[in-house]
Amino acid sequence: MAAIRNYQPKDRENVRMVCMHTGPGKALLNDGPERKLLLAAYCDYYIEREPQNCFVAADDNDEAVGYILCAEDYKSYRKVFLRDYAPKVKSTGLVQKVEFYGAAILPVFFAEKYPAHLHIDILEDYQRMGLGSRLMDALTAHLRGKGVPGVMLGVGAENKKGRNFYKKYGFKKLLRIPFSVVMGLEL
DSSP: OOEEEEOOGGGHHHHHHHHHHHSOGGGGTOSSHHHHHHHIIIIIHHHHHOGGGOEEEEOTTSOEEEEEEEESOHHHHHHHIIIIIGGGGTTSOHHHHHHHHHHHHGGGGGTTTOOEEEEEEEOGGGTTSSHHHHHHHHHHHHHHHTTOOEEEEEEETTOHHHHHHHHHHTOEEEEEETTEEEEEEEO
């Protein structure tokens, strides 16, 4: 059974690999724009700027096989994200840029009530073992301890399994657009 623990610098490459393995297939093919987009949008900011708000599911060898990454305050995140991470995805296509900027900008409408936002991914071989709930438990307890009033996330509109997981955990749908659903949880 995997253990849930705080992110450590030694987890960087494994967390990035989990991100690539659970994201769109093209991200694994090369070091091209798809990989840069995926890592910039869904991984690197969190482990580089807010590692204290990140947790991993570690296997018996203490290697990260899943994670939950969080930005505690959307307003601070957005400023740094657009300044330091957006330039990394200049060479991506229009659809990818729309997705990237949508992920950064859509939460602005809900940031007062849900200032934190998260990303969670688990390698396929470790799914359906309760790790998602345990990662969520670790993060929500951490955020409550810091007095954060709510957390939100974006999930693909076609990701029914993910949406059902979040709903079961207590998240509510805040907004649906063609490619994404924004969900929030009051803490």
